[in-house]
Amino acid sequence: MEKVKTTCIYCGTGCQLWLKTKDGKVVDTKPVMPPEFNPGKGKLCIKGWNVHEFINHPDRLTDPLIKNARGNWEKVSWEETIDFIAAHFQKIISENPGNRRVIGCLSSAKCTNEENYVMQKFARAVLKTNNVDHCARLCHSSTVVGLGAAFGSGAMTNSIDEIVDAKVIFIIGSNTNEQHPLIGARILEALKKGAKLVVADPRTIPLSELAEDNGGIALNHLPGTDVALLNGIMNVIIAEKLYDEQFIKQNCENFAVFQEEIMKMTPEKAARITGVPKEKIIQAARMIGRAETTYLIYSMGITQHTSGVDNVKSTANLQMLCGNIGKWATGVNPLRGQNNVQGACDMGALPNIFTGYQSVADREIRKKFASVWGIEEKEMDDVAGLTVVEMMDAAYRGELKILYIMGENPVISDPDSNHVRLALQKPFLIVQDIFMTPTAELADVVLPAASFAEKEGTFTSTERRVQLIRKAIEPIGNSKPDWQIISLLAQKMGYSGLNYQSAEEILTEINQLTPIYRGITWERLQQDEEGLQWPCPDENHPGTVYLHKEGKFSRGKGFFHPVSFTAPAELPDADYPFILTTGRTLWHFHTGTMSRRSKTLNERVPEGYVEISKEDAQKLGINDNEMIKVATRRGEVRIKAKITNKVSDGLIFIPFHFEEAAANILTIAALDPIAKIPEFKVCAAKIEKVK
Ligand SMILES: Nc1nc2c(c(=O)[nH]1)N[C@H]1C(S)=C(S)[C@@H](COP(=O)(O)OP(=O)(O)OC[C@H]3O[C@@H](n4cnc5c(=O)[nH]c(N)nc54)[C@H](O)[C@@H]3O)O[C@H]1N2
Ligand SMILES: Nc1nc2c(c(=O)[nH]1)N[C@H]1C(S)=C(S)[C@@H](COP(=O)(O)OP(=O)(O)OC[C@H]3O[C@@H](n4cnc5c(=O)[nH]c(N)nc54)[C@H](O)[C@@H]3O)O[C@H]1N2
Ligand code: SF4
Ligand SMILES: [Mo]
Numbered sequence: 001m002e003k004v005k006t007t008c009i010y011c012g013t014g015c016q017l018w019l020k021t022k023d024g025k026v027v028d029t030k031p032v033m034p035p036e037f038n039p040g041k042g043k044l045c046i047k048g049w050n051v052h053e054f055i056n057h058p059d060r061l062t063d064p065l066i067k068n069a070r071g072n073w074e075k076v077s078w079e080e081t082i083d084f085i086a087a088h089f090q091k092i093i094s095e096n097p098g099n100r101r102v103i104g105c106l107s108s109a110k111c112t113n114e115e116n117y118v119m120q121k122f123a124r125a126v127l128k129t130n131n132v133d134h135c136a137r138l139c140h141s142s143t144v145v146g147l148g149a150a151f152g153s154g155a156m157t158n159s160i161d162e163i164v165d166a167k168v169i170f171i172i173g174s175n176t177n178e179q180h181p182l183i184g185a186r187i188l189e190a191l192k193k194g195a196k197l198v199v200a201d202p203r204t205i206p207l208s209e210l211a212e213d214n215g216g217i218a219l220n221h222l223p224g225t226d227v228a229l230l231n232g233i234m235n236v237i238i239a240e241k242l243y244d245e246q247f248i249k250q251n252c253e254n255f256a257v258f259q260e261e262i263m264k265m266t267p268e269k270a271a272r273i274t275g276v277p278k279e280k281i282i283q284a285a286r287m288i289g290r291a292e293t294t295y296l297i298y299s300m301g302i303t304q305h306t307s308g309v310d311n312v313k314s315t316a317n318l319q320m321l322c323g324n325i326g327k328w329a330t331g332v333n334p335l336r337g338q339n340n341v342q343g344a345c346d347m348g349a350l351p352n353i354f355t356g357y358q359s360v361a362d363r364e365i366r367k368k369f370a371s372v373w374g375i376e377e378k379e380m381d382d383v384a385g386l387t388v389v390e391m392m393d394a395a396y397r398g399e400l401k402i403l404y405i406m407g408e409n410p411v412i413s414d415p416d417s418n419h420v421r422l423a424l425q426k427p428f429l430i431v432q433d434i435f436m437t438p439t440a441e442l443a444d445v446v447l448p449a450a451s452f453a454e455k456e457g458t459f460t461s462t463e464r465r466v467q468l469i470r471k472a473i474e475p476i477g478n479s480k481p482d483w484q485i486i487s488l489l490a491q492k493m494g495y496s497g498l499n500y501q502s503a504e505e506i507l508t509e510i511n512q513l514t515p516i517y518r519g520i521t522w523e524r525l526q527q528d529e530e531g532l533q534w535p536c537p538d539e540n541h542p543g544t545v546y547l548h549k550e551g552k553f554s555r556g557k558g559f560f561h562p563v564s565f566t567a568p569a570e571l572p573d574a575d576y577p578f579i580l581t582t583g584r585t586l587w588h589f590h591t592g593t594m595s596r597r598s599k600t601l602n603e604r605v606p607e608g609y610v611e612i613s614k615e616d617a618q619k620l621g622i623n624d625n626e627m628i629k630v631a632t633r634r635g636e637v638r639i640k641a642k643i644t645n646k647v648s649d650g651l652i653f654i655p656f657h658f659e660e661a662a663a664n665i666l667t668i669a670a671l672d673p674i675a676k677i678p679e680f681k682v683c684a685a686k687i688e689k690v691k
Contacts, residue, residue: 004472005032007459008040009110009452010047010589012336013160013182014461014531015040017048019055019453019472026052026453026472038530039160039461045181046601047589052453053598055473059435061448062477073446078478078488085445086492088428089127092401100381104131104391104400104427107349108407108482109139109338111449112457112469114506115482116340116347117355118498119406122486123385125373126495130360130385131400134349135408136341137388141675142303143334144345146312151325151332151548152555154357155342158295158331158546159463159533164189165329166295168216168288171207172200172226172315173301178586180335180462183297196291198284200229201301202581203611203653204646217284220648221274223581224305224568224682230314231565232270233285234262234321242289244323251551251558252320258560265565273565293329294322299337300583304680306569308672313561320558326548336462339452343460346517346534347510351385356514360384372513374497387676388414389669396423404430406482407449411438412591412659415667415678416634432485435593438659449482450475457483457503458525460534464544466520467531519543568682569670572650576632576684578616579651580666583681588657595657608658609642612687616650617643620687629688630654635665638690652685 003018016032017040029052035042064081065073076084089103096102105127107119116134123132136144144154151157163169163186177184187207191197197211200219208218221229237243238259248255267285271278288294296319302311315332324330336342348354358365361382370377386394392414394400403424414420424442431440432447440446454475460466475481483506490498500506504522511518519536520543533543548554572579587605589595596602610630612622622628624643629636630652639654639661647653656663668683 001027004470006452006469006472007339007467008044008048008051009339009594010051011180012338012341012462013039013180014339014459014463014465014467015044015048015182016467017044017051019052021472024473026055028052039463039465040182043182043185046586047595050598050600053600054594055451055453056476057597059597060476060479061434061436061446062479063448065446067444081445081447082488082492085430086489088402089493093127096401100129101131101386101394101399102401103127103129104386104394104403106388106391106403106405106408106410107132107134107344109135109341109344110407111344111482112340112455112503113343113347113460113466113510114457114503116344116349117506117510118483118486120348120354121373122490122498124380125375125497126490126493128379128381130351130381130383131391132349132385133351133388133391134344135338135388135413136345136350137676138413138678138680139300139337139341140303140334141677142308142312142672145675146309147316147332147334150313150316150320150559150561151553153547155464155547156333156336156462157325157548158329158333160186162329162546163187163295164193166190166195166293168196168198168291168294170198170288170294170296172296172298174297174299174335175201175205175583176297176335177206179299179337179584181586183335196287198287200226202648202651217280217287219276219280219284221276223579223651224307225274225565226302226311227307227314227563228265228270228273228565229276229281230318231262231265231563232267232274232281233288234318235265235270236267236282236285237289237321238262240286240289242286243321247323247551248320251553252560253557254560258317258562261562261564288318289322293327294319294324295329295331295333296324297333297335299335301681303334304677305682306670306672306679307566308677309674310563310566313563317560317563320560325558326546326551328546331546340459342462342464343458343466346460351387354513355510356516369513372509389671389676389678392420392423395427398426400427402428402430405439406432409433409437409439409591409593411442412656412662412664415664415669415680417662417664418635419669432482433593434479435597437591437593447485448477448479449485450479454479455481455503458507464533465531466517466525466534468525569679570668570683572684576686577650578685578687580630580632580654580683580685581651581681582654582656582663582667585655585657588655590657592657592659607640608655608661609640611642611644611647611653613647613649613651614643614645617641620689622687622689627690629690630666630685631688632666632668632683632685634668637661637665652687
């Protein structure tokens, strides 16, 4: 057996693992020792341990496929496929002169930095459009906007390793132990060292119980009421003078206006809105306010709301108020979900920025990119492009003529799937994946990509840590690394600026154009066992463990945004009396393309379910494991009931991994007005027995 060291493909923690190979197949996985190495410390979670199980699965796509007139798939050569796609791009471009909104590209947080860089360069330099986006839109777009406005940088401020030294850990809207298990493991270590946990989650998650059992506090607030909860907590901190006056004076601005807003949200009022007893709000405020250091963690419970940006700004307000920024074991720490979602954002796979958050609206920046890319600045799109959900709407209206999707499965992952399915039937659709997904089924052309085990490149983890992935086996069948496929397309369309020989060559171009990645070279990554954390401005820089050191915020001063509570877009009523919230389980990953093809994971949880409280189940006469119908104004699914004490009365929870009981048939496509993130965490639903 041979073994190759690489980075886990599932979540954004960034654990290092060995892929063991035999006869050209990946047959086993082991964690990378020694235990002092960040971020995994010599451990893996259940998904990491079984990451090899999907790689050589017989369902892997091996050849390009074109749908014939009868709707059947035909295997075709790469040459024919590339000709076919390039001809379509050229036809649509020539039929719509000057219209930059007729083509859209979805990039992928599953793919490497180099592949995301190549995808956005293809969109901008060849297709001349800023219509490029990816799943970060559905995930942390509120973070990028909210923390960008408050601090000047949208990334996780501190590192995973610091958790163990925090005195208080405030976890709001993150099911850390199931969704980032090895970050969860560090929280358990901190508990052992005497840290206190404050957990705010509408459901009772594993951490809620741990908090209460160890002298901390668990708050079960109503979904979508985080601003009221956080403002209530800050109201007490200000009233009881538990805030860090000196930090605020020296490093922040707009405090007076913010304070005025906060004083309106008394704990009594916060209790009425959130459903959390006033005493508990006061207790949480005192625990956070009095702690020497509080490390705040949040994830989708904060971001996936029509008030996502406001929620994020509130977490920033709280940490500035307590002087918990720019110090070890503090900070606002949004846990990035996908293995490389941080990297896909850093690489500019977003409609408004190039790499390193450099604005497409800035002429000097456009000039810089144009000169390296060998194109004219005036040819470039200077207006922000469409976001994921906006592209779906444009497709539905017939305005988007071609959609090129790399490594995403929007039929299962976007809100309101029935609408998405209709929308995707309209444009010429190209899907590039490792498996035939429900989205690929709708395509005109399917391109087989090589998986992470079959290529080289880099991923950037949630803590801004850039690490290598290494090739363990040859690409399966005739599949190719994503960057090579895009490169072939670009060449066919007459552009030679994407003819790279290796991922290393692409990273070198990224280094050149991206100040925060300038010092993160291929050579250094090969030498450094633990990767490098950006910002890393030059080749001698050691990388950055935590941002905004000594209160020196990236934007100058930290900005207090006065934020007031707004209710979710759709609340329960007589027709739809339940709140439906959606999310994940430990055992599966997203749309299940990989985890449901992993024998070990799929045996544990083979099908979808809806969590419902005992009281509600009794009222409706529903038994455990009974097939029931859950419906919203968008659609309905048949799904197994799971009676549990994890959800309170009136609340139901569905994990969105299961195609046959797809949560997103039910969810609402209401968006945050700025970040355009959908409200996956709240909509109104009803439950019926199946006759
Ligand atoms: N096993 C596994 N791990 C994963 C993933 C996976 O699919 N499977 N996906 C990865 C990705 S891309 C991401 S983004 C992360 C997501 O990681 P998480 O955000 O931790 O996961 P979710 O289950 O979406 O939601 C987290 C929690 O938010 C709570 N919540 C719901 N509504 C609200 C609310 O209004 N306020 C608050 N405060 N909380 C609320 C839910 O009850 C849930 O416990 O996980 C990553 N890791
Ligand atoms: N209801 C509800 N919906 C949600 C959420 C929620 O909490 N609730 N969360 C949202 C969030 S946070 C996220 S991040 C999104 C995720 O949404 P998606 O990104 O659409 O979901 P994935 O299943 O991760 O899709 C990744 C695809 O990439 C493919 N793939 C893997 N490796 C490679 C590769 O190397 N190359 C190529 N070309 N393809 C590859 C996989 O087979 C898979 O089909 O879902 C969102 N949707
Ligand atoms: S915690 Fe995340 S990165 Fe680490 S092994 Fe598990 S899924 Fe992979
Ligand atoms: Mo995500």
